[in-house]
Amino acid sequence: MSYYIAKTLPVTLEEAIDLTEAALKKEGFGVLTKIDIASTLKEKIGADFRPYTILGACNPKLAYEALQVEDKVGLMLPCNVIVQDAGDGRSEVAAIDPVASMQAIENDDLLKAASEVRAKLERVIAGL
Numbered sequence: 226m227s228y229y230i231a232k233t234l235p236v237t238l239e240e241a242i243d244l245t246e247a248a249l250k251k252e253g254f255g256v257l258t259k260i261d262i263a264s265t266l267k268e269k270i271g272a273d274f275r276p277y278t279i280l281g282a283c284n285p286k287l288a289y290e291a292l293q294v295e296d297k298v299g300l301m302l303p304c305n306v307i308v309q310d311a312g313d314g315r316s317e318v319a320a321i322d323p324v325a326s327m328q329a330i331e332n333d334d335l336l337k338a339a340s341e342v343r344a345k346l347e348r349v350i351a352g353l
Contacts, residue, residue: 228326230343230350231319233311238276241308241316241353245280248352249306252345254282257303276310282320287342294334301326304342306349318353320346 234241246256258281266272283303291298304321311317323339323346 228322229319230322230347231317232350232353233315233317234353235315237314238278238308238310238316241318242278242280244353245306245308245318245349248349249282252349253284253286254345255285257281257283278308280306280308282306284342284345287338291335291338294338295330295332298330298335304346318350320350
């Protein structure tokens with residue numbers, strides 16, 4: 226089982242981020258964090274890295290439901306979505322597969338909730 230859902234788009238990183246944020250919003254997700262990895266690595270350790278952004282996406286209703294089932298699930302929230310430069314004017318968008326990440330927690334009710342989140346993230350990626 227793969228731990229992510231991904232798609233490569235024929236657009237710039239900035240366009241891919243905008244498209245991804247809009248697609249997440251359509252599925253009820255908000256972006257809580259937006260981390261520019263390339264800038265952070267340059268600033269902190271002087272390393273050069275390709276354009277790479279992590280979006281911390283959260284669907285409040287589903288996060289609340291998951292927290293009701295398993296109070297430590299917050300350790301695995303929010304759902305990370307990455308947007309990275311794939312070269313030649315292309316960008317890759319990848320989202321965590323919450324079912325894969327929740328396998329470590331042995332809770333069938335939580336896996337059901339993770340399946341609902343996965344379906345939404347699959348629609349986000351497919352719709353790009």
